[in-house]
Amino acid sequence: MTFVAKPAVHHPRLPxxxxxxxxxxxxxxxxxxxxxxxxxxxxxxxxxxxxxxSIPPHRFAKISGIxxxxxxxxxxxxxxxxxxxxxxxxxxVATGANLANKELYTIGISGDGxxxxxxxxxxxxxxxxxxxxxxxxxxxxxxxxxxxxxxxTNDKGSTNKRGAPNLYEAIxxxxxxxxxxxxxxxxxxxxxxxxxxxLIKAGLMHHGMAFIDVxxxxxxxxxHNGSTKSYEYVxxxxxxxxxxxxxxxxxxxxxxxxxxxxxxxxMPDGSTLHLYKVAEDYDPHNRxxxxxxxxxRQERGEVVTGLLYLDPAAMxxxxxxxxxxxxxxxxxxxxxxxxxxxxxxxxxxxx
Amino acid sequence: xxxxNILDPNYFHKVVDCQWAxxxxxxxxxxxxxxxxxxxxxxxxxxxxxxxFPGVLGRTxxxxxxxxxxxxxxxxxxxxxxRLKRVxxxxxxxxTPWLPRVPTTKNxxxxxxxxAGPASLAVARDLMPMGYEVHVFDKDPGGGGMMRSQIPAFRxxxxxxxxxxxxxxxxxxxxxxxxxxxxxKAMLDLGYDAYFVGTGxxxxxxxxxxxxxxVDAHVSIGIDWLSSVAFGHTTGISGKxxxxxxxxxxxxxxRTAVRLGAESVKVIVRSAFEVMKxxxxxxEDAMAEGIPIINxxxxxxxxxxxxKLKGIVFEVVKPVYGEDGRLRYEPSGEPDxxxxxxxxxxxxxxxxxxxxxxxxxxxxxxxxxxxxxxxVTLQSTHPQIFFGGDAAFxxxxxxxxxxHAHKAAISMHLFLQGKDLHADRPPEHLNLVSAKMGVHEWAxxxxxxxxxxxxxxxxxxxxxxxDLKLEVELGFDRKLGAQEAQRCxxxxxxTVFTPKLCIECDACVDICPMDCITFTADAEExxxxxxxxxxxxxxxxxxxxxDGLKTGRVMVKDExxxxxxxxxxxxxxxxxxxxxxxxxxxxxxGNYSAG
Numbered sequence: 001m002t003f004v005a006k007p008a009v010h011h012p013r014l015p016x017x018x019x020x021x022x023x024x025x026x027x028x029x030x031x032x033x034x035x036x037x038x039x040x041x042x043x044x045x046x047x048x049x050x051x052x053x054s055i056p057p058h059r060f061a062k063i064s065g066i067x068x069x070x071x072x073x074x075x076x077x078x079x080x081x082x083x084x085x086x087x088x089x090x091x092x093v094a095t096g097a098n099l100a101n102k103e104l105y106t107i108g109i110s111g112d113g114x115x116x117x118x119x120x121x122x123x124x125x126x127x128x129x130x131x132x133x134x135x136x137x138x139x140x141x142x143x144x145x146x147x148x149x150x151x152x153t154n155d156k157g158s159t160n161k162r163g164a165p166n167l168y169e170a171i172x173x174x175x176x177x178x179x180x181x182x183x184x185x186x187x188x189x190x191x192x193x194x195x196x197x198x199l200i201k202a203g204l205m206h207h208g209m210a211f212i213d214v215x216x217x218x219x220x221x222x223x224h225n226g227s228t229k230s231y232e233y234v235x236x237x238x239x240x241x242x243x244x245x246x247x248x249x250x251x252x253x254x255x256x257x258x259x260x261x262x263x264x265x266x267m268p269d270g271s272t273l274h275l276y277k278v279a280e281d282y283d284p285h286n287r288x289x290x291x292x293x294x295x296x297r298q299e300r301g302e303v304v305t306g307l308l309y310l311d312p313a314a315m316x317x318x319x320x321x322x323x324x325x326x327x328x329x330x331x332x333x334x335x336x337x338x339x340x341x342x343x344x345x346x347x348x349x350x351x
Numbered sequence: 352x353x354x355x356n357i358l359d360p361n362y363f364h365k366v367v368d369c370q371w372a373x374x375x376x377x378x379x380x381x382x383x384x385x386x387x388x389x390x391x392x393x394x395x396x397x398x399x400x401x402x403x404f405p406g407v408l409g410r411t412x413x414x415x416x417x418x419x420x421x422x423x424x425x426x427x428x429x430x431x432x433x434r435l436k437r438v439x440x441x442x443x444x445x446x447t448p449w450l451p452r453v454p455t456t457k458n459x460x461x462x463x464x465x466x467a468g469p470a471s472l473a474v475a476r477d478l479m480p481m482g483y484e485v486h487v488f489d490k491d492p493g494g495g496g497m498m499r500s501q502i503p504a505f506r507x508x509x510x511x512x513x514x515x516x517x518x519x520x521x522x523x524x525x526x527x528x529x530x531x532x533x534x535x536k537a538m539l540d541l542g543y544d545a546y547f548v549g550t551g552x553x554x555x556x557x558x559x560x561x562x563x564x565x566v567d568a569h570v571s572i573g574i575d576w577l578s579s580v581a582f583g584h585t586t587g588i589s590g591k592x593x594x595x596x597x598x599x600x601x602x603x604x605x606r607t608a609v610r611l612g613a614e615s616v617k618v619i620v621r622s623a624f625e626v627m628k629x630x631x632x633x634x635e636d637a638m639a640e641g642i643p644i645i646n647x648x649x650x651x652x653x654x655x656x657x658x659k660l661k662g663i664v665f666e667v668v669k670p671v672y673g674e675d676g677r678l679r680y681e682p683s684g685e686p687d688x689x690x691x692x693x694x695x696x697x698x699x700x701x702x703x704x705x706x707x708x709x710x711x712x713x714x715x716x717x718x719x720x721x722x723x724x725x726x727v728t729l730q731s732t733h734p735q736i737f738f739g740g741d742a743a744f745x746x747x748x749x750x751x752x753x754x755h756a757h758k759a760a761i762s763m764h765l766f767l768q769g770k771d772l773h774a775d776r777p778p779e780h781l782n783l784v785s786a787k788m789g790v791h792e793w794a795x796x797x798x799x800x801x802x803x804x805x806x807x808x809x810x811x812x813x814x815x816x817x818d819l820k821l822e823v824e825l826g827f828d829r830k831l832g833a834q835e836a837q838r839c840x841x842x843x844x845x846t847v848f849t850p851k852l853c854i855e856c857d858a859c860v861d862i863c864p865m866d867c868i869t870f871t872a873d874a875e876e877x878x879x880x881x882x883x884x885x886x887x888x889x890x891x892x893x894x895x896x897x898d899g900l901k902t903g904r905v906m907v908k909d910e911x912x913x914x915x916x917x918x919x920x921x922x923x924x925x926x927x928x929x930x931x932x933x934x935x936x937x938x939x940x941g942n943y944s945a946g
Binding site: 004005006007008009010011012013014024030031034035036037038040041043044190191193217219223231232235 | 801
């Protein structure tokens with residue numbers, strides 16, 4: 001934990017975005033997590049992505065549950081809306097916030113304990129309901145706050161710090177998200193911002209449920225030999241299948257991937273998502289094949305990363321429910337509480 | 352590119368920009384920390400070791416350290432290093448217990464120092480503790496040289512100068528004042544074992560213009576006039592005064608003339624304002640006293656009537672920057688200007704001039720009439736004779752004189768002990784000591800202070816303009832000094848990286864407020880500098896490259912705008928980053944064992 005405030009001064013040539021803000025304007029307070037925690041890199045990636053998107057900080061709502069991961073909203077987007085909810089209940093609060101105001105960009109931050117154990121049911125249902133949000137899981141495979149027990153995403157056979165193996169099957173949140181209806185599913189690594197930042201940007205701009213499982217090593221309890229979620233293991237065993245690059249409207253692409261492997265996907269706001277297929281035979285639009293690919297590689301101990309599944313045309317919860325466009329806080333009392341006569345009229349219509 | 356060799360003492364020394372820029376390599380951040388701790392005497396002595404005249408320099412130094420200060424690059428204004436030095440000098444206690452011991456039994460060798468200016472005095476200070484018998488000769492009635500004769504008392508009070516000169520003379524230096532030196536041969540005949548020439552650059556330049564000879568009675572050479580004021584021979588100046596020249600001497604002349612009762616004073620300069628030789632603050636101070644500085648006016652002729660000066664005619668030119676970036680002056684098309692005056696002070700430069708050195712005694716001179724010297728040892732072609740200060744390479748400033756003196760003193764000591772001046776010369780070296788005190792405790796104040804440079808209070812202007820000896824700058828008091836000290840970034844506390852401990856977690860990259868750190872694929876320096884999170888575009892500043900990481904990437908840190916805040920080390924889980932205080936050892940006679 002660090003007590004020293006990060007100096008406000010920044011690099012004299014730090015770029016400014018379209019709003020005239022620098023990346024530093026999107027930061028939060030200095031992290032109190034253990035030094036070297038992967039979660040801090042995820043926070044830094046969110047900061048960078050939001051700054052590059054030129055969205056004003058107050059247009060974000062960041063919502064979390066309980067755990068190391070769920071502390072991180074303090075460490076990014078200081079000037080946004082936030083709610084630190086109960087353990088495993090981030091999805092309920094995020095659902096409410098998003099339904100109440102569809103103009104905000106909703107970011108849910110959760111961990112493997114928060115989403116795969118106590119909040120597994122909530123996770124399943126928010127994905128099913130396709131809330132229009134970016135759902136990030138900082139996945140370190142361990143219960144860091146309670147001193148390093150195996151979490152539900154810890155791979156079977158992976159060992160703890162003292163060398164004892166995990167005896168249970170791991171829950172794979174990526175596979176679940178693909179199955180349950182998320183229209184944007186990705187996996188990334190906290191140590192690879194080149195991949196993670198564009199994914200966060202694309203996920204934020206995606207219309208529908210965007211889920212990113214970020215392997216984020218726990219330096220204190222799960223970064224040893226024998227762990228499958230250590231910096232070293234992930235670097236050695238990760239394989240990118242599809243890299244994404246978010247390109248705002250009216251901007252040129254600069255990335256240099258081999259021709260013929262690029263696909264451009266139009267986004268609702270006029271921007272483009274460029275997909276670079278690093279694994280030639282991988283089709284990120286086919287749910288069944290994507291699931292098969294991810295799981296078969298997982299069997300071999302590989303960590304498949306990148307944008308794994310994308311359905312750009314999917315409906316979100318608001319589309320399904322046909323909700324009002326205006327955020328609830330902009331409606332008058334008369335519209336929000338139309339009175340008992342309106343209720344009677346509704347009831348009458350069902351008789 | 353090749354990984355950085357941090358064992359090279361110059362690498363981390365260069366990171367301490369102020370110390371690197373200081374000719375005497377004064378350990379600036381270290382003494383600023385001592386000032387912050389109110390340990391003024393220690394801060395003063397640390398200065399005294401390096402630059403010999405902290406009280407004088409704290410008022411008059413040319414401050415090569417300040418433009419070099421990292422604060423200029425991270426924010427805007429440098430730390431007021433020079434005025435902090437003065438804080439140490441103003442608030443110090445008794446320094447006598449800290450002074451080096453001078454042996455009462457001498458080592459049998461006699462040394463003559465010619466001139467009693469800063470260079471000679473500094474040599475005396477270095478050689479006295481080694482047991483040499485030191486004799487100093489000067490034409491003036493006291494020690495100090497140009498510090499006494501050319502710097503007006505309203506910038507440097509006599510008491511301050513006397514104190515620092517006497518610290519040295521009181522070591523037992525044998526003084527021969529009121530002793531003009533007219534012949535080097537005669538000096539050699541006195542049979543000293545070694546000689547040091549520190550006679551400065553005593554000849555002020557003159558202008559050969561129409562009418563110059565006729566008005567001789569109304570023209571004074573700036574440095575000679577200042578000297579005559581300093582020794583009380585000149586006590587007034589009347590009428591309209593023009594000061595010609597744009598250097599610090601011109602600024603001293605105009606401000607002195609105002610105080611001596613001139614009706615009006617104008618500084619008229621051949622060149623453009625921004626290229627004037629005077630330090631920016633000297634120009635500001637002169638202008639603040641209501642003295643106009645008129646630029647782009649090369650003089651054409653002196654106008655006189657019956658041997659009385661009436662005025663000067665100036666051409667009016669226009670400064671133009673050519674495509675090569677060089678400044679040229681073109682005719683402006685405006686008519687010549689006539690400026691009335693009764694007296695001219697000529698401050699257009701000075702040169703070292705040694706007519707008293709016979710040219711047949713083994714000292715070679717180059718085509719510019721400067722002595723031929725070994726740049727490392729400052730030995731002339733006559734093995735017994737060494738040069739330093741302005742007499743060596745032409746006009747510089749006091750801090751250079753101190754730097755030369757340390758070098759020359761080492762050479763003289765080696766020479767007198769029969770050692771080789773190059774081979775036996777002590778090397779510079781650097782120590783690194785971890786500043787880590789505890790989990791979040793560092794042996795320095797790592798917090799970044801965002802406050803702007805504090806202004807030095809000045810004496811009441813009306814009073815100052817009528818009193819030649821009233822010091823204009825009042826200096827920082829203890830409180831302001833402590834506040835200004837906090838602005839120092841502690842650049843001597845280095846970021847030291849140990850690759851084999853690094854797990855490449857990016858914690859340092861994420862926390863660095865200045866985006867100094869990048870982990871990336873290795874490349875040639877020119878490409879590497881571009882590939883960083885914040886490209887390293889300042890070629891003057893090194894990039895610190897370390898290899899040996901597990902992924903095969905390299906760690907690259909741009910030293911340019913690092914705040915030395917220690918957050919990289921604070922957030923590093925494995926201590927791969929450590930903040931280590933670097934201490935540069937610049938050799939001096941006496942602090943090494945060369946005999």
